[in-house]
Amino acid sequence: MKLTGSSEKTLFGAIGFLVFAQLLVALFRIGDVVLSWAHTLNIIPYGVLWVIVNPLYWQTRFYNLYTFGISMIGLLLQLYFWRKGRLSVLWIFAAQATNFIFVWQLNGQSVSVLMFAPLVTIYPWLISWELLTKLPIGWSLNGSDPHFQCAFVSKLMIGDVEVCGHFSHLSELSAYTESYAFFLYFILGLWLIVPLLFWAKNYVANR
Numbered sequence: 601m602k603l604t605g606s607s608e609k610t611l612f613g614a615i616g617f618l619v620f621a622q623l624l625v626a627l628f629r630i631g632d633v634v635l636s637w638a639h640t641l642n643i644i645p646y647g648v649l650w651v652i653v654n655p656l657y658w659q660t661r662f663y664n665l666y667t668f669g670i671s672m673i674g675l676l677l678q679l680y681f682w683r684k685g686r687l688s689v690l691w692i693f694a695a696q697a698t699n700f701i702f703v704w705q706l707n708g709q710s711v712s713v714l715m716f717a718p719l720v721t722i723y724p725w726l727i728s729w730e731l732l733t734k735l736p737i738g739w740s741l742n743g744s745d746p747h748f749q750c751a752f753v754s755k756l757m758i759g760d761v762e763v764c765g766h767f768s769h770l771s772e773l774s775a776y777t778e779s780y781a782f783f784l785y786f787i788l789g790l791w792l793i794v795p796l797l798f799w800a801k802n803y804v805a806n807r
Contacts, residue, residue: 603690611692618693618699619671627665630660638658639658643746646709650713650734664708667703670712675696691721702787716729736751
């Protein structure tokens with residue numbers, strides 16, 4: 601979609617506001633305490649790659665600022681491809697809006713999962729980054745490890761907070777669709793599918 605100069609300026613203004621809002625959240629909002637419990641219990645429902653990319657994720661104050669840094673690295677990469685004329689500013693705006701939603705909803709751990717997502721419209725193989733970070737891949741070959749079990753099988757509550765079990769009970773699916781977690785996973789699902797479809801559309805059109 602071709603945008604006019606004024607439209608791009610408006611979107612860049614909105615992007616600047618979203619960046620500032622993310623910084624305020626990083627400085628003044630407490631992060632997801634579930635990550636601290638996950639570290640203590642050694643059950644990380646993410647991939648080995650996610651753990652490598654997210655050091656000290658259990659230190660909530662540090663991790664807030666680290667997540668902001670990840671968001672800015674993604675932004676710089678996106679701006680590079682925008683200047684090359686290969687990425688629309690709409691994708692950059694969507695990415696920063698998503699990052700703000702994640703950090704505001706105490707789900708900053710998903711920012712690194714989507715740091716390359718807009719670039720899937722150019723390099724479809726980057727979809728592997730999302731899968732290797734978000735899914736508990738790399739811990740074992742058969743899914744018997746506690747990380748995979750936490751993500752897909754077992755259910756663990758600490759107080760009224762669910763540490764494990766988002767997908768463990770299909771009977772609770774109707775209730776799950778009303779939870780904030782479903783909203784966040786829905787966004788992740790869109791980022792998994794839509795950029796890939798956009799790339800496929802362009803690939804077919806340019807053949």
